[in-house]
Amino acid sequence: MTNEFLTKGASLAKIPSDFGSTGFKMFKGSILHNVEIAYETWGKLSNNNDNAILVFTGLSPSSHAASSKLNPESGWWEYMIGPAKPIDTNKYFVVCVNSLGSCFGSTSPASINKDKGVIYSLDFPELSIEDIAKAGHGVLQTLGVDHAHTVIGPSMGGMTALSYALMFPDSLSNLIIISAAARALPFTISIRSLQRELIRSDPLWNNGKYNKDNAPINGMKLARKLGLMSYRAANEWRERFSRERAPKSENKKMFDIEFEVEAYLDHNAEKFVSMFDPNCYLYLSRAMDLFDVAEHGGTVNAGLAKIHTKKNLIIGVESDILFPIDQQEELANGFNKAKKNYKFKKLNSIQGHDSFLVDVDNFSKAIYEFFKS
Amino acid sequence: MTNEFLTKGASLAKIPSDFGSTGFKMFKGSILHNVEIAYETWGKLSNNNDNAILVFTGLSPSSHAASSKLNPESGWWEYMIGPAKPIDTNKYFVVCVNSLGSCFGSTSPASINKDKGVIYSLDFPELSIEDIAKAGHGVLQTLGVDHAHTVIGPSMGGMTALSYALMFPDSLSNLIIISAAARALPFTISIRSLQRELIRSDPLWNNGKYNKDNAPINGMKLARKLGLMSYRAANEWRERFSRERAPKSENKKMFDIEFEVEAYLDHNAEKFVSMFDPNCYLYLSRAMDLFDVAEHGGTVNAGLAKIHTKKNLIIGVESDILFPIDQQEELANGFNKAKKNYKFKKLNSIQGHDSFLVDVDNFSKAIYEFFKS
DSSP states (O other): OOOTTOOTTOEEEEOOOSBTTTEEEOTTSOEEESOEEEEEEESOOOTTSOOEEEEOOOSSOOSOOSOOSSOOSOOTTTTTEETTSSEETTTOEEEEEOOTTOSSSSSOTTSEETTTTEEOGGGSOOOOHHHHHHHHHHHHHHTTOSSEEEEEEETHHHHHHHHHHHHOTTSEEEEEEESOOSBOOHHHHHHHHHHHHHHHHSGGGGGGOOBTTBOOHHHHHHHHHHHHHHHSOHHHHHHHHTTOBOOOOTTOOTTSOOBHHHHHHHHHHHHHHTTSOHHHHHHHHHHHHHOBGGGGTSSHHHHHHTOOOSEEEEEEETTOSSSOHHHHHHHHHHHHHTTOOEEEEEEOOSSGGGHHHHOHHHHHHHHHHHHHO | OOOTTOOTTOEEEEOOOSBTTTEEEOTTSOEEESOEEEEEEESOOOTTSOOEEEEOOOSSOOSOOSOOSSOOSOOTTTTTEETTSSEETTTOEEEEEOOTTOSSSSSOTTSEETTTTEEOGGGSOOOOHHHHHHHHHHHHHHTTOSSEEEEEEETHHHHHHHHHHHHOTTSEEEEEEESOOSBOOHHHHHHHHHHHHHHHHSGGGGGGOOBTTBOOHHHHHHHHHHHHHHHSOHHHHHHHHTTOBOOOOTTOOTTSOOBHHHHHHHHHHHHHHTTSOHHHHHHHHHHHHHOBGGGGTSSHHHHHHTOOOSEEEEEEETTOSSSOHHHHHHHHHHHHHTTOOEEEEEEOOSSGGGHHHHOHHHHHHHHHHHHHO
């Protein structure tokens, strides 16, 4: 069966079942059948099976983290992954997974529910960050990797990496958490909650039962704009856009785009909505709100104390408003209290939450150092 | 003719014309006819005509800033205005105006265009902050006040007070600007632009031609939620809501409200939308984006140099993300460069942009001191 969502160059892993012959037991108890996860790899697995790096993504990217022979297009973390790059594919076997619940090939609300022959939509069970972590662990199993050298992720991927370390403490040596948190704050929840409401308010969303050719594009666009606003930092925009006016269009009506920053948001939101499935967005967004390390031990610190990786690196950015720096500080404090070996890197990048995508210098340096040490 | 929008206790001033017999020439050149402004007053005008304080409001309040005999309900700045309060109505004659373009009695996009006998809607001309200032000046004229002791305003009202001082430099002695700016930053513009798009995306908005009983309530609700998020500060919400869950409702569906912060936003947005006219919101919101002191002299500093009030007080709040503290700093620097007599108060209130409404202690103290000195 073809998979229309699979990105170029990605493979599909059939995740080993842990409930009957095809079932994947989810964190909140539901069973999902025939789970498949899209992934890409770079580099080679060593004979000792000790050089695998598992990369989890933020909410929106696919498994295409870097270019490859099969797909030469730039990946979302192109500067980070490759030969002699910070995550060095000459040394490491790098695996990036498309999250369970995302629409780039992995089983998701946009997939066909084989039991019923129709798209899951809202029949997809409640998704947790833990399910994404477990599905990533399943991909490693299918690749013959029983133990990851390092698990790494930015943003939602950082929560997922953390979750992996909580659920499979014996299946990784090192952990890198970037611009993430032990759990979401109310301000962050309110942003994501509103984003979901924007999608759900589009009449075309139709309680999740939209037609692919007539999807709630406008709701998605509005949600993406709010996302972009929360991903970047006010001061960077001040430098970049100031109060520059957008080129005047003919037939400009009252309330049309006036400023360059509005045109920028419009353009970028437009690009996104053609690619991402609205229901998948809703599920992944909500999973981030619900994630809480405290569910793995009673408190955040008790949860973190259960992790027994050799080395931990926590990176945060001071201009991040979505996952503010003191949330990474909270993680560092937790590791400190539990007497773990950790490093906490506070970066002064000006690009807010998205810095890991664009502040090549600071992030390259931090990751190089980690793997050198 | 009755005015269905007029708030209890408010009066209507017919603004003196400056174009033909009924015209009000707007900042961008259009002519508006028969302009009326709703206002309330407290205290008594002195025989010397030297104790009037003109209060401009933020985007959403009416002229009901404080309780009165005619309307004993609490006003939006109840703690600030009254006998022996920071703005002492035993000493001062206080006038609060409902902004031109707002829907609490003043001429606005929700008013009847008497030329055509229909509601203005988007036929209302482009609104500038300067027009609101000029209409406020007109109210003082009708009250026989040719010179204000002090003009004061928070948020949009701060921009309006600034605009008043720029346009009528000889018609005021003192100026108080609270949590405002010389012009909007791209991040702030992006928030307001998205709010407007949320309203305009509601199918019931219908290009401004909605029926009062079938208005774009949902778009307004979404816009208000985004507004509330930008008015408050992340750290206050962390204290207040943490990750508390909302009471479970029966028949809870996927993506319904889960957290207390979501319930809070929903409740507060709901309250607002029944009161405020969507087109008025659009016009006022856009006026704030367009306002720029630099239009009064070429640069912000050149504009500020034209103001020749005796005393100026600029107040900013460090947790404000909508009008960040360095925007008030910019105003202070401008007054400093122009060798004006000014004070800059940086408050450490934790409630963000809305602090002037709720941080009674800090704000009372700052305003008391101003009038005592």
